[in-house]
Amino acid sequence: EPGKRAFVIGHPIAHSRSPKIHGHWLAAHGIAGSYEAIDVAPADLSAFLAGLRGNGFSGGNVTLPHKEAVFAGAGRRDEAAELIGAVNTLWFEDGLLTGGNTDAYGFAANLDEYAPGWTGNGAAVVLGAGGAARAVIHALKTRGANNIRIANRTLARAEELRDRFGAGVTAHPLEAVPELLGDAGLLVNTTSVGMAGKGKEELPADPALLPAHAVVTDIVYVPLETPLLAAARACGLKTVDGLGMLLHQAVPGFERWFGVRPRVTPELRALVVADLGAAA
Ligand code: NDP
Structure with a gap:
């Protein structure tokens, strides 16, 4: 055969x-x-x-x-x-x-491996509203998250996802991120910002504004440690890189x-x- x-x-x-x-x-x-x-x-x-x-x-x-x-x-x-x-x-x-x-399975399995208990951590802030964000939000909803804040450069795309995924999801402009972090347990970057070759652009997401128990993850995996993850690690926060999502999916x-x-x-x-x- x-x-x-x-x-x-x-x-x-x-x-x-x-x-x-x-x-x-x-x-x-x-x-x-x-x-x-x-x-x-x-x-x-x-x-x-x-x-x-x-x-x-x-x-x-x-x-x-x-x-x-x-x-x-x-x-x-x-x-x-x-x-x-x-x-x-x-x-x-x-x-x-x-x-x-x-992709949603891969995202959840990666956090299960490196940050067990990542669900039930409080509000989740998701940066970005593209295809990858949809998978992340689906994973969060499947795991019972009921306070998901989507922040995106183009607000209309975040609003589209809020309407698609329904209860427990809110939409915000990227500039509002500092106000969203104070009580968040999870910060996820699903934008391509931080990716090798994308230049020096930065996200308005300072991990120092997060509570000490928060987990920060990026689904970009080139480089493995993105600027966002490096900043989170410098604050003593738990970080999870995006390669595990690719492997698990x-x-x-x-x-x-x-x-x-x-x-x-x-x-x-x-x-x-x-x-x-x-x-x-
Ligand atoms: P999309 O093109 O669908 O979405 C890109 C997102 O990034 C949009 O929200 C866009 O905002 C935002 N964005 C892009 N540039 C900027 C900028 N300069 N400032 C602010 N926001 C910006 O891409 P995908 O969702 O498909 O993929 C996103 C990333 O995730 C890629 O880097 C991809 O490689 C990675 N990925 C990783 C996976 C893994 O297994 N680890 C799986 C899938 C994807 P706006 O709407 O305003 O344009």
Whole structure:
């Protein structure tokens, strides 16, 4: 029997760390399968999806710019994808191409690992209102957070998410962040500010305004310690970097395609950290 095939599609795709992660797990479990990075241009997306079965694929990952288009094209979607409005994982279920979103799972699992008790810590302040913010807010709601403050440069986008996620969510301009931190237990950066190559822009979020028990996390992972995390650490606050979210979000897909639930180990993390270093 030929090994199972899985993929990650994007455009471009060369920067994706997913082949490293899944390749490590395939080897660690001795599975005769493959995980291939495939550059699919938007114009070729529907033909690619239509050919999945014929090409022997069990499923795969979806990254930029296809997450919304695949959401529209999947025959069936899981609850997280439905609420987030984007698909990052595909598999077949009852013969139907099914789209899921594992980013919310990955976010929660990363905090569970490094900051157990992160829920029930008080108000959560989420910086940003893009695709990643939706996954973070879905994770927070799933874990029972009932005081989620979204702050975004473009207020209308924060208001859109507030309306989408309903009770317990409020929307604020970025300038209001200093007033939102005093009683917050969790601060999450989901904006691209702090990312390598993005210049010297800064967020109006001073971790010194947070209570001493607060946890600060960034979903940007290049660099691993963003300026926000460095400032939080300097204040003595607990910090969690964004790499664990990337590693954990890969777990459910691998299990669906290859039938084994893989683990996020220090060895895997070190492998991807080395890879990021090589690319930086
Ligand atoms: P989007 O483009 O959908 O959203 C970007 C967000 O950043 C918006 O809220 C935008 O505000 C804000 N922003 C951008 N530049 C600035 C600035 N100069 N000042 C203030 N706000 C700014 O991106 P995504 O949500 O898809 O991704 C965001 C980041 O998260 C990326 O760096 C991505 O790599 C990372 N990510 C990490 C994951 C992980 O597994 N760790 C998973 C997914 C994403 P506005 O609305 O005003 O434009």
